[in-house]
Amino acid sequence: MARPTPIASEERLRDADRSQSTILAAARDEFAEFGLAGARMDRIAERAGLNKRLIYYYFEDKESLFGAVLEQAYQDIRSAEHALHLLELQPGEALRRLVEFTWNYYLAHPEFLTLLNSANLHRARHLQQSERARALNSPLIDLLGQILERGRKEGIFRGGVDPLQLYVTIAGMAYFYLSNNHTLSAIFGRDLMTPKARNERLTHMCDVILGYVLRD
Template structure:
């Protein structure tokens, strides 16, 4: 058995040498599932190693330790949502269309990536301790606020959006509406039924989130800047 294990580890090492980035991606993808399902304390490195056909030694080689892997997974989760935002090309749209697209992207990204929501919830349980150690996450999220600020500014210059809007506060509002849809889906559907969580229900909610945000930011008819 020891010889078989040694042979397997040699094969894994050769594979990692040929495609180290591929091995890292596989580990991060499986680790995302493991951490989001079981939390930091409940996740098992042995399980991640088995599912990726690597070894604990290789995982620790790439990521340092369990908390290092968790932090890297958290960074990947934020990089995915922020990367998707950067691909929306909001600067090429009129301000109203840009804001609608951003709202609907956020809502749809979150509902299609419940593991992201669970990771954020888990990190809040840990009081944001690992996030505070990551310059990458802070930088990524600053870009999100700057992109929203640019949309609001264009809308204000065109006389479409009212003055006095805070992009950080608006980001909070969009995130809150989109987050609750996933974080409380199990309890909400148990209490009130699952009509809102069918494909049609989710599409309707996505549109309504965008409508609510637009009504909040737009200049009221007959009251510019109200």
């Protein structure tokens, strides 16, 4: 029997990549809408326009598929952050750009927040098993540490700022506001998602972060 040609093998690999990408996109939407517990493999197959058997060919079960979706979600946001080229900016501008990016990314990708909500509901057991997720996220903290250290050496930032704590604050200020905007708007009687309110929130976040790291 003739062996597959290199071109044929490459085409099969491209088909496999396309199939997996299609599955992950469909699964992301399903998990974002229904959570891990409510998601159904039949609906994922329908969303993807693929046979359910093909999903099980690539992913053992719903749990492993959810883990892969989380990994892809982190890959997407970290790739977008990498494209900012933050190290090429002045330290203060780099921090401001990261805050703005985080806020705008969360606004543009509400499914990212709902996926994180679902992952936390299950105590992040899918991420605890994922070396890829840790490998994807660690460079961001290293990058932020470099920005902080450069700012300190230039006399712009104060010393002793933990880059992990700082990023958690950046992400948390955006995440809490957007994840809880319905309840916050209801109890305070103010629509927190109008364009004006969103702009005010972003300005506040930038002021808080830069006010914390800048030297007096």
